[in-house]
Amino acid sequence: MKGLLNKDFRLLMGQKQFFLTVVGLGILFTFVNGDSLFAVPYVAMMMCMFTLSTISYDEHDNGGAYLFSLPVTRKVYVAEKYIYGLLLFIASLIVTSIFSIIVMAVKQAWIGNGEFIGVLGAEVLMVTLVLGVTIPSILKFGPEKGRIALMGIGLVIFIAIYAFYKFRWYTGIDIEQFLTDLSGMEPAVAVVVLCGISLVILAVSYMVSLHIMKKKEY
């Protein structure tokens, strides 16, 4: 695991331009848009997308064959991708949150604890969904076909959510009540609930990815 994390962080350091561009754009749009919170979702999302690039780098020129001939098991490889994605996400979430708090303090335009924590909670859920869907699809279809597959998966999820909402009365789950309950919760409790949902999504995604990797040939 340590060796794989080392590799992926070194791949990130090799892409300094990408890294600096994301941070630069995050800062720029924060001031251009006048949206003090812009950097939080933007930088966090872009950084976690880098996890997907590391899979492309690993598989470039059939590199996966060599990688798995080293002391790397498929199980550890899959786990490392999720851990790496979450580490990048958490690090960028902390840095961008501090940055946004400073900007709001300077502007004297604090948006309130509830809304700020709400933005963080929504960001956690969004990144989880993106990582949870994209990691298995890139592992299954590769970086090129994976993008096409992602569009298909996105469409299926959209239809599933729409169908679920349309026929919600038949499922016995009162989604509207859940959303009402969520918005009525203490912000911290709501974040804990969203983190719980995120963990479930990641756990399911991890199991799917592991299943894919165990069947993959190089």
Next chain:
Amino acid sequence: MLELKNVKKKYGNFELDCSMSVRKGTVVGLIGANGAGKSTIFKAILNLIFREGGEITVFGKDAATLTAKEKEKIGVVLADSGVSGYLNVKDVISIFANLYSAFDREGFVKGCEQFHIPMDKKIKEFSTGMKRKLQVLLALTHDADLLILDEPTAGMDVIARDELLDMLRTYMETENRAILISSHISSDLEGICDEIYMIDQGKILLHEETDVLLDEYGVIKVTEEQYRDLEKEYILRYKKETYGYSLLTNQKQYYRENYPQIVIEKGTIDELITMMIRGDRQ
């Protein structure tokens, strides 16, 4: 140390069905034409592809169940894969030091200097030979007991090939080690291997000690008349030629003693391969 028993794998019309073994203290060569199944064997051993039958044991254990710790004792060079091109050698040193508990950082750096491998250049900018040298050095510098080397000399010049073969000889001076190696340059294998397996269309055609192969196998060249009178018991393959026939034998001495008038050539491994694959059976 390594054993394959009736290992089967199908790709369309190609079917691998092979058995072979590598004992401690030996260097075993695998030769065959492109597409014969050499890389498929290497990948099956490393569990990069899944066999459809048979058994593969490494260090006495099913190859598919090796732990990361056990895989540390295997050094690998693959013909069609390698270290990510987006890294440089300094990155690779740090990664390998984290992956292998016995990684010899100093020995590796010394090897890089010997082979003129740059430290800061991205690996994707390396030549094929340079990439291969890097992989070989990495395979040799973590105290592996077994080396699995698929075309380790590909793309290397003569001097680098000699240096590499010397390094492999030095590696084998430590007891209880073994190497499985393939190369399309048969002279590389002649100089280093104790045994040779020849593979064609997924099947092992021949398994012989290298000394026996070089001392007792030979190519006989005869006219049609000579061919008619020749004892054919020790002829493995024959091929029609313009002058008559060329014949592959594993009893060169027998024919030398009994037919002093016929031409018998020692035969290089390349000629033996060609005869085994292209020649017809008696």
